[in-house]
Amino acid sequence: MLFDEYRFRTGALLKNRVALAPLTNKQSHSDGRCSEAERRWLRRRAEGGFGAIMTCAAHVTSDGQTWDGQLGCFGDELVPGLAKLAEGLRTTGTLPFVQLYHGGARATPRLTHTQPWSASPFDDAAPGFVPPRPARETDLERVIQAFADAARRARDAGFAGVEIHGAHGFLISQFLSGTVNRRTDRWGGSLDNRARLARCVTQAVRSAVSSDFCVGMRLSAEDGGWACGMDLDESLQVARWLAEDGADFVHLSLWDVTRNTSKRPDQHPVTLFRAALPSDVAIVAAGNVWSRTDAENTLARGADVIALGKAAILNPDWPLRAAEPEFEPERGPIEPHALRELAISSPFADYLRTFDGLVTDGR
Numbered sequence: 048m049l050f051d052e053y054r055f056r057t058g059a060l061l062k063n064r065v066a067l068a069p070l071t072n073k074q075s076h077s078d079g080r081c082s083e084a085e086r087r088w089l090r091r092r093a094e095g096g097f098g099a100i101m102t103c104a105a106h107v108t109s110d111g112q113t114w115d116g117q118l119g120c121f122g123d124e125l126v127p128g129l130a131k132l133a134e135g136l137r138t139t140g141t142l143p144f145v146q147l148y149h150g151g152a153r154a155t156p157r158l159t160h161t162q163p164w165s166a167s168p169f170d171d172a173a174p175g176f177v178p179p180r181p182a183r184e185t186d187l188e189r190v191i192q193a194f195a196d197a198a199r200r201a202r203d204a205g206f207a208g209v210e211i212h213g214a215h216g217f218l219i220s221q222f223l224s225g226t227v228n229r230r231t232d233r234w235g236g237s238l239d240n241r242a243r244l245a246r247c248v249t250q251a252v253r254s255a256v257s258s259d260f261c262v263g264m265r266l267s268a269e270d271g272g273w274a275c276g277m278d279l280d281e282s283l284q285v286a287r288w289l290a291e292d293g294a295d296f297v298h299l300s301l302w303d304v305t306r307n308t309s310k311r312p313d314q315h316p317v318t319l320f321r322a323a324l325p326s327d328v329a330i331v332a333a334g335n336v337w338s339r340t341d342a343e344n345t346l347a348r349g350a351d352v353i354a355l356g357k358a359a360i361l362n363p364d365w366p367l368r369a370a371e372p373e374f375e376p377e378r379g380p381i382e383p384h385a386l387r388e389l390a391i392s393s394p395f396a397d398y399l400r401t402f403d404g405l406v407t408d409g410r
């Protein structure tokens with residue numbers, strides 16, 4: 048099952064059901080150009096057998112940037128670097144995707160040189176957090192167009208598709224939120240209004256690219272990390288709307304695929320989304336998948352593709368190795384110097400130290 052092919056409704060064929068989850072790695076150039084280090088890290092996973100490779104969150108406007116060394120997709124000058132990345136990935140037989148991103152309130156003024164903006168102003172204890180100003184109509188028109196332009200760039204660069212980042216409390220998720228979004232205009236209040244940005248972005252991206260180019264959105268079904276004010280039933284409705292708007296896949300960021308939903312503890316999110324979505328809209332699921340059994344159990348619940356984050360960082364050959372009956376993935380923590388052998392350069396290695404349990408001298 049894990050090693051079966053999967054055909055998206057666009058016609059694009061995945062050689063197996065294992066994807067690299069989008070992983071911020073801070074390895075690109077400060078102007079957003081794709082670096083050799085970023086290419087190497089992704090190419091190594093493509094060579095390790097991943098059927099799909101998602102880039103890290105790539106900002107679609109310069110005011111959407113959150114991280115140092117973040118890959119950009121905000122200007123035509125970035126296309127040659129992206130094309131080199133896509134070409135290198137394609138030669139391995141994987142399908143490459145760009146994750147399209149805007150940080151909203153989580154954009155970093157030190158990098159963007161402007162005040163962040165979001166649905167509504169709010170405060171947060173995160174270090175360096177600058178309260179955002181509320182979005183103007185022109186910000187929203189501009190960002191919708193920017194997502195569409197970025198998708199066109201990804202297509203021109205040779206990618207198979209894009210994933211719009213609608214999860215984790217970043218711009219689109221800030222608008223979806225029932226608590227962060229306190230607007231009283233057509234972008235806030237009812238779910239129709241809070242989902243307007245997600246839907247307008249999906250529709251604009253869909254019309255910017257041809258029907259053989261995959262378009263999807265990543266969603267947080269419920270609260271987790273920075274995502275707050277997310278209600279399971281609202282997320283199910285949003286996913287249905289996105290399918291109507293032309294999404295070919297919905298990527299559920301679950302943090303732990305073994306857990307049922309908080310709202311209905313006897314029900315699993317993948318089963319609920321599978322029932323809510325047309326059968327030809329793929330479900331990608333991510334969250335603490337380490338073993339082949341974890342992955343296959345999630346496929347059995349109705350996911351079509353499993354995305355691996357931490358397991359892929361520590362096991363670049365995970366798909367090739369998982370076919371072996373004795374395969375036991377490395378779960379960390381590993382020595383910092385061992386990261387170099389996994390095609391991880393120092394900015395990413397330093398970032399990984401801020402995550403629990405991956406690196407011996409980490410948090």
Ligand SMILES: Cc1cc2nc3c(=O)[nH]c(=O)nc-3n(C[C@H](O)[C@H](O)[C@H](O)COP(=O)(O)O)c2cc1C
Pocket residue numbers: 068069070071072102103104146212214215265300301302333334335336354355356357358399402
């Ligand atoms: C180092 C790191 C960077 C991440 N960067 C992103 C990102 O750019 N975009 C995103 O949607 N999720 C990001 N995530 C979340 C992962 O895609 C994934 O959903 C999460 O790590 C849970 O899956 P895992 O347990 O297999 O790692 C990141 C996670 C980690 C550990």
